Amino acid sequence: MRYTRRFWYGVQCALLVQWGTPYCRRYAKERRMYLGVQLYAFEKEYVLSEPDYVFRHLAEIGYQAIEMPFLMDVHTYTKKYNLQYSALHTGPDALNDLPEIISHLQSNDCQNLCISGPLAWHDRSLSNFQKTCAFLNEKAELLKSEGIKIHYHNHDFEFKCAEDEISPFEILLEQLDPSLIQFCVDTGWLHMIGLDPVTFLKQYRHRISYAHLRDFLNGKSVALGQGSVDVASIVNELNDNSSLEWLVVEHEPEDAALEKLSVSRSYLKTELSL
Template identity: 30%
Template sequence: MKLGYQTNTWGGVVGHPGGVTSVKDAYYKANGSTEEALRDIASAGYQGVELFDGNVMEYEDKPEELKNLLKSLNLQLVGVYTGANFIYPDILEDEFAKIEKVARFSASLGAEHLVYGGGAVPARALTDEDFRRLADALKRGDEVAKKYNLTASYHPHLGTCVETPEQLDKIMSMTQIALCPDTAHIEAGGGDPVAVIQKYVDRIQYVHFKDWGNGTFQPLGEGHQDFKAMLAALQAANYDGWITIELDSYSNPLKGAEISKQYLKEQLGLG
């Protein structure tokens, strides 16, 4: 298995302000220096990196700059994370205009994975129609990814309409898209990440490891998640893809990456 790291620890997660009034510009962003993040991730010993769509699109007019930086650091762009509301028909075309642009550009940079988060949490109660619309949108998102030779995965996430185990089972039963389990978000939503991986291992093409303890996200080994059991479930299914480590915030981003890397090596025998 190959190990990557998300850049979201550097500066924290924000949204592009243009997305407030123009849905086509509603990107995720890590609010720090992408170059600093990549250099730290490489120095910590990771092989790959995942970026938010907004951080990738910062290089839309200067792709060679990002390609050369990745090459100089011996890093691969593993995946790009994007998302949308998905359940509102009136804005869906603008959301997919953004997604198509992101997919095309990410593929040109050598990315392998396109990760989807989303499904809005409306002010009213969620309905079966919301899940049907999300399922239809994820089918379309899968097709967009395949068009550019990317592997699409759905990522359950707090703050979306797929937080709980029941919601995850519902959307998985309505779709064929691959699952990207984010182990901490699954637990924070009331689920068991080991059980989720075991249940859906045949649909897992990409994995996010993130620890969880005391109600917060933690570097690997500093929470209480059973990564050994998760890894055993993946290995039993002959999974040999990427595992990307995430940590939404940490006072010293490089140190957080190093703590997780040491855990991966010493406790899991990876890297």
């Protein structure tokens, strides 16, 4: 059997990683990071009515994975267009029906859950976040035995101080079990709340396993590279996180979603070599 030069290069890198060679470490890490897209950019009814069109075009644009904001059997389309199912994105209340969640994820070859917000979504009290942490830890322990991981997705409100000038994020950081639950960091929301995303990503690198890329201009969601978020610096920092496997582009829903996602993909490819 003849082996290509690329094959032998991969073998060399695999052997040299353990010796600490920086370049090979980077090569091995990059082989594990995939660029996905959050289908929240589309109206649910549109995705359900035109799934083949949506998935085919996302693959043609150059995305490698999809993140679903609702339950839908996508295996036919991910297999057809060589896409991965990075995560199901839902609220914590959905975990009250674990058998349904587990069945959906396993039948669609997905191993990740991105959880947004606390139980009782509009209750932003610290006590509700404490209750949410206990709930998620319990469910994550059960999901772990099924090979499913939870990643908590932030918005801006987790960083707004509530009682005693403690923010919900501090509760999440302290009470979520890091061996079970990591963070899905929405870098756009960090920017919008006035935090420096790069500083945040450095400080909590050991707790971050999943990331969302967003851009904003005057408070409005725009394609990557067209707003005030320093996407390039964010991506450079995320490239140094060896535990990060999924990098997902997120936009707010709008009629021209495919065109906007295409602009974002083009920016990542031409400007950042992703």
